[in-house]
């Protein structure tokens with residue numbers, strides 16, 4: 001939003017305007033707060049290490065020095081950037097899925113049945129999440145039809161390069177890869193129709209099991225990018241979203257407020273955002289099995 005507001009100003013004025021816009025001032029304050037919090041944590045750890053104590057932390061603050069290999073970095077900015085790419089994406093995917101299931105309630109009972117069967121058999125194990133194949137398929141279909149961005153891959157050529165089709169890119173050229181295949185009948189039959197079983201069926205086909213999972217990427221499915229820089233957080237996101245949906249599906253029912261307009265995807269630049277203006281009514285239901293303590 002803030003970038004959008006700033007881009008409304010001519011480029012030479014932006015360094016000046018950014019000091020006065022309420023949105024940018026708020027963000028600058030958030031960065032300051034993050035530096036105080038994270039800087040404090042870094043100092044605390046340094047003090048412990050100086051005393052000879054070597055507690056083990058498995059987090060980005062500990063990994064950063066190894067990754068940086070001597071380059072300078074701001075731990076607060078790294079943490080903020082990571083939180084941004086990890087949280088808003090996951091939350092948006094869950095939000096969109098709730099809307100999709102309102103539009104396609106026929107998937108709700110089969111999804112509940114699958115969750116109950118799998119969790120009864122295997123409990124909360126990673127393998128159980130793998131076995132939620134309909135949930136995996138519904139999620140993948142939701143993110144196929146409505147990815148979080150129309151262009152998942154964006155790159156700047158650091159050196160002049162000629163692509164395999166002969167296209168020449170000069171240094172500093174920005175290239176983007178649009179997700180057009182997601183909506184192309186050559187790659188997906190009836191591409192505009194939400195088919196929650198689409199990838200479930202493909203997983204049954206010999207040789208397509210691995211290609212058709214939520215976390216799989218390919219030139220035909222770019223919601224997580226593809227190749228060397230494909231989203232490394234997608235495995236975590238997949239497990240996280242499935243666990244959230246197990247709780248949501250078994251414990252709640254939801255619908256749009258009476259008379260509300262169907263949710264509209266908000267287009268913001270290349271971003272596609274689950275309708276932030278839509279309100280839902282949510283009601284607790286009696287779950288068939290208690291999943292909290294499995």
Ligand code: HEM
Nearest residue numbers: 085086089090093152153223224225226229230231233237
């Ligand atoms: C459903 C949720 C998510 C979606 C749809 C998503 C999508 C994406 C996309 C499209 C990219 C760009 C890939 C490219 O440039 O080729 C990306 C990169 C990245 N994502 Fe995610 N992401 C999600 C969740 C997460 C989570 C939970 C984390 C961290 C825990 C994460 C960490 C990252 C990082 C670090 C990159 C940069 C990778 C690189 O440049 O090498 N993402 N993600």
